[in-house]
Amino acid sequence: MEERSRLCSVWLGSETGILKGVSLDRKQAFNFSNTRTLSRDQEVRALCWADPAESELLLGCADGTVRTFSTEKGIFTEARSCGDPQEGCFSGLASLRGSAIITCAECGKLRVWREDGSGPVAELDAGSSVCRMRQSPVDPNRVATGGKENGLKIWDLERPEKPLFTAKNLRDDWLDLRRPHWVRDIGFIPDSEKVVTCTGYHQVHVFDPATPQRRPVLEAEFGEYPLTALALTAGGGAVVVGNTQGDVAVLDLRKGLVRGRLKGAAGGVRALQCHASQPLVASCGLDRFLRVHSLEDRRPLHRVYLKSRLTCLLLASRELQAGPGGGATEGAEPQVKEEEDEVWDRMERVEEEEEATKRKPAAGEEGVKKKKKGGN
Numbered sequence: 001m002e003e004r005s006r007l008c009s010v011w012l013g014s015e016t017g018i019l020k021g022v023s024l025d026r027k028q029a030f031n032f033s034n035t036r037t038l039s040r041d042q043e044v045r046a047l048c049w050a051d052p053a054e055s056e057l058l059l060g061c062a063d064g065t066v067r068t069f070s071t072e073k074g075i076f077t078e079a080r081s082c083g084d085p086q087e088g089c090f091s092g093l094a095s096l097r098g099s100a101i102i103t104c105a106e107c108g109k110l111r112v113w114r115e116d117g118s119g120p121v122a123e124l125d126a127g128s129s130v131c132r133m134r135q136s137p138v139d140p141n142r143v144a145t146g147g148k149e150n151g152l153k154i155w156d157l158e159r160p161e162k163p164l165f166t167a168k169n170l171r172d173d174w175l176d177l178r179r180p181h182w183v184r185d186i187g188f189i190p191d192s193e194k195v196v197t198c199t200g201y202h203q204v205h206v207f208d209p210a211t212p213q214r215r216p217v218l219e220a221e222f223g224e225y226p227l228t229a230l231a232l233t234a235g236g237g238a239v240v241v242g243n244t245q246g247d248v249a250v251l252d253l254r255k256g257l258v259r260g261r262l263k264g265a266a267g268g269v270r271a272l273q274c275h276a277s278q279p280l281v282a283s284c285g286l287d288r289f290l291r292v293h294s295l296e297d298r299r300p301l302h303r304v305y306l307k308s309r310l311t312c313l314l315l316a317s318r319e320l321q322a323g324p325g326g327g328a329t330e331g332a333e334p335q336v337k338e339e340e341d342e343v344w345d346r347m348e349r350v351e352e353e354e355e356a357t358k359r360k361p362a363a364g365e366e367g368v369k370k371k372k373k374g375g376n
Contacts, residue, residue, distance in 0.1 A: 007275050007292070009320040011057060011071075012284055013044025014308035019059060019069060022290055022304050023320040029304055030320065032069065034076040041085070046093035047314045048135075050101075054318050058101060060090035066101060066113075071318065082113055091147070092133025096140050102157070104133035104145060112157060124160040126153060134186040144195055146183025152197055152207055167207055168214035185229050189253070190236040196253065198227035198241050204251055220256035222249050231272035231281060233295060240281050240295075242269025248283055250295065262293045264300050271312045284310035 012020045019032040046060035057069040064083035069076050088106025099115035108127045111120040126145040136142040141157040152167035170179040182200035193210040202223050205216035225243040242248045246265035267287030274281045279295035286309050292302040
């Protein structure tokens, strides 16, 4: 395997506005911030690469600013205003044509911004309550949007007048009641026109814009809790989904069956990403841990505690460089998982013993009861 395809580091955004870089080879983590005062207004809601060389990162913050971070220098180099906080947080961020960027807010305003940051080149309305905007990895001008009571739409930014594809709502249930829809995340299936979505009603849907059918060509369900994130495997034959309870599973997109579960998460999953060539998937969320699992045997490979609730992540093939903006190192704890499992196993056995002790009469108690019975 070529060196450039190795998973060397992971970049993560947090609710406190800190950008976190984790070196998996060195088992170290670093904080990067351009301010001393942290607030929820600076929460990182989206991450993307500014260039294919992975030399710059774009961070979409809750206050409507997009910050540029140099991975080579380890410092923030630019900040531009790309929205109003009253329009809602960013539901998606992508780069286009060099320094031009694509943003989408929760209110549905999808904009393409000029390189100089003076104003948007194009703007379209994707509908209200947009939860996710994703860019096609093959065609940068093609994006997909979806949200709460806002079905999947696929757009061509060169012709933004109307969407290329608009999904039709699901058929009514067996009681002839309308089934609500709530798109939480979107993925473009490689080597096809198909798009996969996960919903707040624990569903996975596959749409095929190449066919006349606008309803899902595949429907599957996982668990009982809202799904929050998805990631397609390298071949596109399976999708990894996570929910609000920390459950992560791999689903087969041909049959709609669950292949297996990835254990370890203890809080809601916020972001998932599969490696482009290796059978690896990274996850993060409210339990403050970055986890990397193998998709072959579903074994956990890395587990790093990062002290803040995490919102998004981005895999990198380049080694992390701690420049002048790098903060104090947060030590990775690759062995904590096994130690904690042993502790919890012991606690579980103690509880079982305690329950058995409560059920078992104390020494001499049975004899006392017999005497009382005989006396009566």
